[in-house]
Amino acid sequence: MKGLILKDIIQIWKNYKILLLIELILVVFGAFSGNLFMSFYGTLLLGILPYSSMTFDDTSRWNIYCLTMPFSRTQIVSSKYMLTVILCCAAELVSVISYIVSYVTNHSDTDMSIRSMIIFPLAFTLLFTAINFPLIFKLGTGKARIAALILSGAAAGFASTFFITSDDPPQPTTPPITSAAALIAVVTVLALFCVSWLLSIKIYQKKEL
Amino acid sequence: MNAIEITGLRKEYKDFTLGDITLSLPSGCILGLIGENGAGKTTLIKSLLGITIPTSGSAVILGKAVGDNTIHDDIGVVLDEVGMPMNFNTSDIDLVMKNTYTKWSSEVFFDYVRRFKLPEKKKFSEFSKGMKMKLGIAAALSHEPKLLILDEPTSGLDPLVRDEIVDILSEYTRDEEHSILISSHIVSDLEKLCDYIAFLHDGKLMLFEEKDRLLEQYCFLTLSDDQLEAMRAEAIIRKRVNKYSTEVLADRSMIPNGYNAAPITIEELFVFMAKEVKE
Numbered sequence: 001m002k003g004l005i006l007k008d009i010i011q012i013w014k015n016y017k018i019l020l021l022i023e024l025i026l027v028v029f030g031a032f033s034g035n036l037f038m039s040f041y042g043t044l045l046l047g048i049l050p051y052s053s054m055t056f057d058d059t060s061r062w063n064i065y066c067l068t069m070p071f072s073r074t075q076i077v078s079s080k081y082m083l084t085v086i087l088c089c090a091a092e093l094v095s096v097i098s099y100i101v102s103y104v105t106n107h108s109d110t111d112m113s114i115r116s117m118i119i120f121p122l123a124f125t126l127l128f129t130a131i132n133f134p135l136i137f138k139l140g141t142g143k144a145r146i147a148a149l150i151l152s153g154a155a156a157g158f159a160s161t162f163f164i165t166s167d168d169p170p171q172p173t174t175p176p177i178t179s180a181a182a183l184i185a186v187v188t189v190l191a192l193f194c195v196s197w198l199l200s201i202k203i204y205q206k207k208e209l
Numbered sequence: 210m211n212a213i214e215i216t217g218l219r220k221e222y223k224d225f226t227l228g229d230i231t232l233s234l235p236s237g238c239i240l241g242l243i244g245e246n247g248a249g250k251t252t253l254i255k256s257l258l259g260i261t262i263p264t265s266g267s268a269v270i271l272g273k274a275v276g277d278n279t280i281h282d283d284i285g286v287v288l289d290e291v292g293m294p295m296n297f298n299t300s301d302i303d304l305v306m307k308n309t310y311t312k313w314s315s316e317v318f319f320d321y322v323r324r325f326k327l328p329e330k331k332k333f334s335e336f337s338k339g340m341k342m343k344l345g346i347a348a349a350l351s352h353e354p355k356l357l358i359l360d361e362p363t364s365g366l367d368p369l370v371r372d373e374i375v376d377i378l379s380e381y382t383r384d385e386e387h388s389i390l391i392s393s394h395i396v397s398d399l400e401k402l403c404d405y406i407a408f409l410h411d412g413k414l415m416l417f418e419e420k421d422r423l424l425e426q427y428c429f430l431t432l433s434d435d436q437l438e439a440m441r442a443e444a445i446i447r448k449r450v451n452k453y454s455t456e457v458l459a460d461r462s463m464i465p466n467g468y469n470a471a472p473i474t475i476e477e478l479f480v481f482m483a484k485e486v487k488e
Contacts, residue, residue, distance in 0.1 A: 003309030007294060010305070014296045056294065060333075065292025067260045068358075069309050070281040208261050 004071060004079035005086070007062075008053045015056070016049065024094075031098035034106035040121050043091035047125025050083045051132055051148075055141045064209050073207075077137065077200045081193075084129045088122055095121075119182055123189045127158070130189070130196035137200045137207060210272060212236045212356050212388035213257065218266035220252050227252045227412040229266060234405060236355075237385040239378075241399030241420075242392035243479050244409035250392035251289065253409065254360045257390075258286060271355055282311055285349030289361040291341045293348075295334035299327065302348060310352035321347035339370040346377060357381065359391040363398045375401055396476035406475060410483045420475065427478055428470035430457045439465060447481055458482065 013020070023042050030036055057063040066076060095118055131151045135144040211233045219228030227249040234240040244250045255261040257268050259275050273280040293302060299322050307313045322329060325343040327336070336344065342362055349357060357378070363371040375398055381387055393399050399406070406423060408415040416423075427446065430436075432455050437448075444463035449456045458481050464470055473481075 003305050003307075006308050007305040010301050011294050011296065014301075060295045061288070061290045061292035062294055063292075064260060064290075065286075065288060068258050068281060068284070068286035068288070070278055070311075071309075072278045206262070209255070 001071065001075045001079050001082070003069070004066065004076065005083055008050065008079065008083050011053055011056055012049050015052075019045075027094055027098050031101040032105055034102050036095075036098060036102055040095065043088065043095055043118075043121035044125055046087040046091040047084060047121070048128055049087060050080050050129070051136070053083070054080065054136050058141045067209065073204045074201050077133075077204045078197070080133060081129070081197045081200070084125070088125055092118060092122060119186060123185055124156075126189045126193045130192040134196055134199045134203055137203045210236050211269075212238070212271060213240070213390060214269040215253075215257070216267050218253070218256060218268055219264050220249075220256055220261060221264045225249070225252075225412060227256075228264075230414050232407055232414065232417045234388055234390060236388055237382070238404040239382055239389040239391065239402055240405040240407060241403035242390065242407050242409060243394070243396055243399060243475070244392070245394055245483065248409040249412040250394075250409055251360055252412075254288075254358060254390070254392060258284075258358065282352070283355045285352065285354035285357045287342065287345040287349050287357075287359045287362050289364060291345035293333045293341070293344065296332050298332060299329045299344070302333075302344070306348060306351070312353045314351055314353070318347055318351035321350060339366050342366060342370070342374065346374065350377075350381060355386055355388065357387070357389045357391070359389065361393055362391065363393055363395055371395070371398055378402060396474075396479055400475045408479055408482060415482055423475065423478060424473065426461055427473050428459055428461045428464070429473050429477065429481075430459050430464065430468055430470055431455070432457055432468075436468065449481070449484075456481075 023045060027042055054063075057066075067073075071079075099118075132144065132148045135147045135151070138144070139147065213232075213234040215230050215232050217228075218230040219226070221228070225247075230253060232240075242250050242253065252261065256263045257270060257275060258281075259278070268275045270280050271283055297305075299319070303315050303318055306318070307315060319329075322344070325340075325347060327340055327344055327347070333341065333344070346359075346362065349359075359378075363374055366374070378389060378391070379402060382389060389402075391399065391402065400420070403420050405418070406420050407417040418426075432440070434455070437455050437457070440457070440459070441463055444459050445457055446460060447458040458473070458478070459470070461470060
């Protein structure tokens with residue numbers, strides 16, 4: 001499976017290195033200027049790159065070629081989910097570092113902003129993956145794109161509702177209900193991500209290519 | 210040991226059925242899968258590689274059932290479209306394959322890259338069709354495969370590149386443990402290379418035999434009506450009736466003395482058998 005993940009990382013780097021470097025510059029700039037939006041945006045960006053790697057696989061016919069290699073179908077599916085997790089972790093790490101830099105240089109700190117920065121984009125990307133990957137494994141990237149547009153809209157609607165609720169005017173202390181809601185949302189998204197993973201494996205076992 | 214054993218393999222689609230295929234390829238031999246476009250060659254190869262799932266029947270490759278992904282470490286595969294990532298160069302491919310195959314040799318891979326005069330820094334998407342195919346073959350040969358499975362490797366290539374590929378494959382089979390399953394509708398390429406020939410037509414296995422035996426066994430005859438009547442019915446494999454004569458594909462061992470039998474090529478044999486089946 002190492003070969004599969006390595007191939008995706010090289011492919012993403014080769015296709016998006018300029019974009020990723022610009023994003024990194026903006027994150028650094030944002031951290032020092034106190035505007036953390038780009039860190040937040042970076043998680044979203046990195047988290048959805050595995051989706052685009054699947055489009056490349058379809059176009060180049062790698063999706064068929066890799067089935068001739070010593071990988072099981074479970075490994076092929078799992079490599080995409082693991083790539084998502086790896087990229088999300090990398091983005092989260094950058095977010096945390098930029099938050100710390102911002103805190104040290106600008107003393108900007110609210111419990112809400114760290115939640116918005118770390119939890120919301122992570123939840124959104126995992127939810128995006130959880131919804132889209134089974135569709136791609138079932139329908140292929142072409143048909144799945146249409147379905148994904150519809151479902152992503154729905155997911156974004158859910159996520160923005162959560163985000164707006166969490167970004168209500170700051171309060172001196174975070175109400176316990178909000179923390180609990182955030183926790184429930186994260187646990188739900190993680191559970192959905194795991195269910196999606198298993199569902200994709202099941203779908204891909206029977207997939208005809 | 211047989212490199213490939215296929216037993217009653219059948220694959221049903223809405224508008225096409227492949228089956229029931231039964232054949233075996235002894236280790237150290239080359240099997241050419243011949244058939245027109247849409248005959249089922251790619252479906253059969255995909256079924257052997259686990260890319261499609263057969264409706265019924267079974268296949269064993271190098272002693273392991275299809276579906277056991279560990280066999281892929283010993284199989285080199287080149288499909289009609291070489292599925293390398295578009296923006297990869299040869300070093301990227303080497304890095305990925307090194308982390309994929311347990312017996313991958315970068316040295317062997319780059320030897321082939323240099324021998325095939327492939328550009329090392331160029332992106333795969335900028336390669337010509339012949340270069341892509343050669344790179345696919347280089348990758349397929351660089352992890353000590355015991356079996357090569359090639360789907361239309363010479364299709365769409367110019368005669369020089371095709372000849373070069375045939376040479377490479379001949380060189381690979383100098384090792385007695387190495388076997389090849391190769392499909393093509395360019396029969397002349399397979400005629401040069403193969404020990405066994407399988408004809409697929411409309412999803413059915415029309416014929417499976419050793420090439421030399423086919424060439425010995427079958428012959429062409431052009432007969433008058435009287436000569437045709439004098440022939441034993443079982444000697445006639447296929448016939449095509451023309452205005453003044455009848456062309457016959459016959460079993461050489463059963464034709465009467467004095468008949469002027471002409472040798473047949475594999476291509477002629479396939480075309481005659483396939484066309485007459487249609488008629």
